[in-house]
Amino acid sequence: MKTNGAATTRTFDEIAVGDSASLTRTIRYEDIAQFSVLFGDLNPADLGLPGTLAIRNMLGGVLVSAILGTRLPGPGTVYVAQSLQFLRQIAIGDALTTTVTVREKDAATRAVVLDCVCVDGAESTVMMGVAEVIAPAETPALRTGARNEFSPPRRExxxxxxxxxxxxxxxxxxxxxxxxxxxxxxxxxxxxxxxxxxxxxxxxxxxxxxxxxxxxxxxxxxxxxxxxxxxxxxxxxxxxxxxxxxxxxxxxxxxxxxxxxxxxxxxxxxxxxxxxxxxxxxxxxxxxxxxxxxxxxxxxxxxxxxxxxxxxxxxxxxxxxxxxxxxxxxxxxxxxxxxxxxxxxxxxxxxxxxxxxxxxxxxxxxxxxxxxxxxxxxxxxxxxxxxxxxxxxxxxxxxxxxxxxxxxxxxxxxxxxxxxxxxxxxxxxxxxxxxxxxxxxxxxxxxxxxxxxxxxxxxxxx
The missing domain is CATH 3.40.718.10 (Isopropylmalate Dehydrogenase)
Known part of the structure; x- marks a missing residue:
């Protein structure tokens, strides 16, 4: 199964090896600037852009985390480990599609290991690696209208x-x-x-x-x-x-x-x-x-x-x-x-x-x-x-x-x-x-x- 939709929870029992989820995002100047301010990394790297290369590449890890936390497995997931390799720096204007695919499951611990890959608009690989999470045993109950303090602010x-x-x-x-x-x-x-x-x-x-x-x-x-x-x-x-x-x-x-x-x-x-x-x-x-x-x-x-x-x-x-x-x-x-x-x-x-x-x-x-x-x-x-x-x-x-x-x-x-x-x-x-x-x-x-x-x-x- 492959999904590219809104936030949903997949419990451990609902997940099968081979399941995948994707997220597509075009990197903007604002994304890098805000991330740099968050981590206090305001040193220009090249071309007058904010943040060091390390900060920019961390955005790739954020994209993986976003999929794991909202789509596969989704809300209720516990992040255990992540190992990523960056094949080139992430830059402003990159249209990145990040995909996670279930590689293996462990019923004793509810651990799920996923392969992660991020490609640009030309289908060239920008980032690849592996993530391990603990999938939820059941769908978490969410309060109607509840907001996590770290969720994007409502602008109305x-x-x-x-x-x-x-x-x-x-x-x-x-x-x-x-x-x-x-x-x-x-x-x-x-x-x-x-x-x-x-x-x-x-x-x-x-x-x-x-x-x-x-x-x-x-x-x-x-x-x-x-x-x-x-x-x-x-x-x-x-x-x-x-x-x-x-x-x-x-x-x-x-x-x-x-x-x-x-x-x-x-x-x-x-x-x-x-x-x-x-x-x-x-x-x-x-x-x-x-x-x-x-x-x-x-x-x-x-x-x-x-x-x-x-x-x-x-x-x-x-x-x-x-x-x-x-x-x-x-x-x-x-x-x-x-x-x-x-x-x-x-x-x-x-x-x-x-x-x-x-x-x-x-x-x-x-x-x-x-x-x-x-x-x-x-x-x-x-x-x-x-x-x-x-x-x-x-x-x-x-x-x-x-x-x-x-x-x-x-x-x-x-x-x-x-x-x-x-x-x-x-x-x-x-x-x-x-x-x-x-x-x-x-x-x-x-x-x-x-x-x-x-x-x-x-x-x-x-």
Whole structure:
């Protein structure tokens, strides 16, 4: 028997010599980075990759362990011994199929010996060896909903946001220059989820040809012709100003092109506020969505800029249902230091909030990243704060710091980051080729919630 499915238990009596189970996994940068952090092995080996070769090859042993612990024999197995030989190093991008096959059984001890082999996509052997386990005598009773503390964390914050969109009218959305497969798919996926009504703005023949080539159904999409990316951005902004579109979604043009039309003084979508970007993060083991702002638009924001950045993020949090979000204004340290300008800005913003100049939020700073997100870290440093360890919003000192935080969370922590631009007359959905379907839908859901919260009279319920 051969299996490649979900976790099941095979008792000793149910196992026969020759039974096998397999697991296929493509090794990602994140896998190696997280494993390196877990074992404290952060030394680059070659090509700037994290972890030594030994750490990378240990991933092969983890794949074997995963099969033994979840598939053959499965939950209830006791690991006894393992001997593996690595024929070449495991590398990022390897599509590895690991197979264990029962070689022999011992009824007296319930010991099972299994041959282990791992091959890459070209069927070349990467690793081989032998493992010995004690198979369970009976299927273990698992509590409904029980979680092992070492199991992968549940990430359901985006699903909760999308659930809040149920019953809301889909928002007519001008999709600006969707001339790549990723951008066109993002619009169609959001339409299929009932979040938006796409108005595709760009060269019609090119968009239809792309849809045909990629087998993308445009039945739910309206097309508005525009010869090139700049014209598409101009037309999309005009659709918003006319009231036909309530949202913008970036297609395959450069972000600067669409932002240039939005901030244009005479014909754009400017408001009294400075526009800013928000990443809405779904982070494993963090109990709620976390907004990071601004990590994409404002490079070195002034104190005045940060007031608008905070107000934009607070309005977005209100759309999620947070009446008084907790805002952590970040710096390198949690004490005010005249030599570090970001600590002075943070202190001023906190005092402004105390005096009601920034309303409907609890703001504290300066806070370092650790004590903004960890109550334990805040307690160790003796911080008395309503925000420390419970932040809903992180306000970064500048774009460089924000971008580093966002990418670290994405790569090392496995977080997802949905993104929108706020501060204009309508929000702008930003999607990337690297975004997962889940992240794309979350970006659209966030924008839909925002527009329903800020412009409820312009949309009707389903």
């Amino acid at each position: 914050r985006y699903e909760q946001l999308m659930a809040r969109c149920q019953g809301l009218a889909p928002a007519p959305t001008a999709v600006v220059y969707p001339c790549s497969e990723a951008s066109l798919v993002a619009a169609v996926e959001a339409a299929s989820a009932g979040l938006i009504l796409p108005i595709l703005v760009g060269p019609e023949a090119r968009i239809r040809a792309l849809a045909s080539q990629s087998e993308i159904d445009l039945a739910k999409c309206e097309l508005v012709a525009a010869p090139h990316s700049q014209a598409a951005a101009e037309t999309a902004v005009a659709l918003v100003k006319s009231g036909k579109a309530k949202l913008l979604m970036k297609g395959s043009l450069h972000t600067d092109e669409i932002l240039a039309e939005i901030v244009r003084k005479d014909s754009g979508l400017r408001t009294a506020r400075r526009i800013s970007h928000c990443f809405i993060m779904d982070i494993p083991h963090y109990e709620k969505p976390l907004i990071i702002t601004d990590a994409a638009i404002n490079i070195y924001p002034t104190l005045e800029d940060k007031i608008d950045i905070i107000r934009n993020a607070v309005d977005l949090a209100h759309a999620f249902g947070l009446r008084k979000p907790r805002v952590a204004v970040l710096s390198a340290v949690e004490t005010v230091n005249p030599k570090i300008m970001s600590t002075l800005d943070a202190a001023a913003l906190s005092k402004m909030a105390d005096r009601g100049q920034i309303a409907d939020a609890i703001i504290d700073g300066p806070l370092a990243l650790d004590n903004a997100m960890s109550e334990e870290a805040a307690n160790i440093k003796g911080l008395s704060s309503a925000v420390a360890g419970r932040a809903d919003i992180l306000v970064v000192p500048d774009l460089e710091a924000g971008n580093i935080i966002y990418k670290y969370m994405s790569v090392v922590s496995g977080a997802d980051g949905a993104g929108i631009v706020v501060g204009a007359k309508v929000p702008v959905i930003l999607t990337s080729r690297a975004d997962s379907i889940r992240t794309r839908l979350a970006s659209s859901a966030v924008a839909v919630l925002y527009v329903h919260a800020t412009q409820p009279s312009t949309l009707t319920e389903r």
